[in-house]
Amino acid sequence: MLKQRVITALVLLAILLPALFYPSVVPFAVVVLLLMAASAWEWARLNGYGMGPSVAAGIVCVALCALAWQSGWLLQPLTGLWLVGGVLWVLGSAAMLYAGVSGWPRVPVLLRLLGGLLVLWLAWLAAVQARMVGINFLLSALALVWVADIAAYFAGRAFGLRFTKNRLAPSISPGKSWEGVWGGGVGVLVLALVWVVADAAWQAPVASLFTRLASHGGWWLLPAMLFMTAMSVVGDLVESLVKRAAGAKDSSALLPGHGGVLDRVDALLPTLPLAMMFYSLVHTNS
Numbered sequence: 001m002l003k004q005r006v007i008t009a010l011v012l013l014a015i016l017l018p019a020l021f022y023p024s025v026v027p028f029a030v031v032v033l034l035l036m037a038a039s040a041w042e043w044a045r046l047n048g049y050g051m052g053p054s055v056a057a058g059i060v061c062v063a064l065c066a067l068a069w070q071s072g073w074l075l076q077p078l079t080g081l082w083l084v085g086g087v088l089w090v091l092g093s094a095a096m097l098y099a100g101v102s103g104w105p106r107v108p109v110l111l112r113l114l115g116g117l118l119v120l121w122l123a124w125l126a127a128v129q130a131r132m133v134g135i136n137f138l139l140s141a142l143a144l145v146w147v148a149d150i151a152a153y154f155a156g157r158a159f160g161l162r163f164t165k166n167r168l169a170p171s172i173s174p175g176k177s178w179e180g181v182w183g184g185g186v187g188v189l190v191l192a193l194v195w196v197v198a199d200a201a202w203q204a205p206v207a208s209l210f211t212r213l214a215s216h217g218g219w220w221l222l223p224a225m226l227f228m229t230a231m232s233v234v235g236d237l238v239e240s241l242v243k244r245a246a247g248a249k250d251s252s253a254l255l256p257g258h259g260g261v262l263d264r265v266d267a268l269l270p271t272l273p274l275a276m277m278f279y280s281l282v283h284t285n286s
Contacts, residue, residue: 004257029128036120037062038261042251043116064121082277085122089270093234104245126272134206141209141275145267147191148184148229155183173240185229232267239266
């Protein structure tokens with residue numbers, strides 16, 4: 001299993017890194033589009049659709065992203081879209097987590113499919129726009145999620161249930177603790193401070209997400225980082241809820257040793273649009 005995980009990770013890096021650092025945004029946009037299409041296929045399968053309709057869901061996802069690309073949406077600020085997307089993520093995920101695993105099958109299956117396609121389309125737009133802002137900006141948004149996950153894991157292992165009696169969401173993801181969430185928040189704040197200092201020391205030509213927020217009086221940084229950390233956890237919980245409702249351990253077996261694409265990008269689905277929301281708000285006020 002470990003060998004499979006390492007090989008798969010190396011293959012993914014060999015594809016993603018050249019696309020990320022290529023001067024044109026096109027290769028990165030195409031790679032992310034393929035990942036979103038695979039995620040759409042997985043999403044449809046998790047919600048009870050067969051192979052044919054699931055493949056069609058992937059094609060529709062590609063078509064929606066391509067239409068936005070062709071229509072010039074990537075060059076627009078889209079502040080209103082990011083605000084609406086952020087509100088929908090907060091309200092929709094709160095409703096899902098409140099209803100629990102048993103509540104998800106009661107949602108009409110077509111509405112579930114369309115909601116998933118909307119989320120993936122929004123994440124693709126956000127990822128590509130973040131890359132267009134700059135590699136430093138995109139990497140800072142990605143690192144936020146990775147550090148939140150890693151710090152939460154180690155904090156949960158070291159302090160889980162030491163200060164609280166209840167798990168975070170025992171019926172959805174029994175391994176998660178409140179201590180892990182707090183540890184993830186602390187890890188992200190440390191990352192943000194280090195990145196801001198590094199941007200200043202190296203005079204980064206493109207400011208990171210953290211530096212952009214800190215440069216506006218500094219008061220944006222703390223609440224924004226805590227909010228995005230919380231939403232990264234929510235993204236993970238939402239996918240776990242859907243998998244439990246479907247009786248699936250992984251979203252698919254597309255990535256040997258890692259499960260499916262959704263298993264790897266679930267926490268990024270809310271955080272990337274939120275990163276662009278904060279970028280748009282700060283950019284508008286500058």
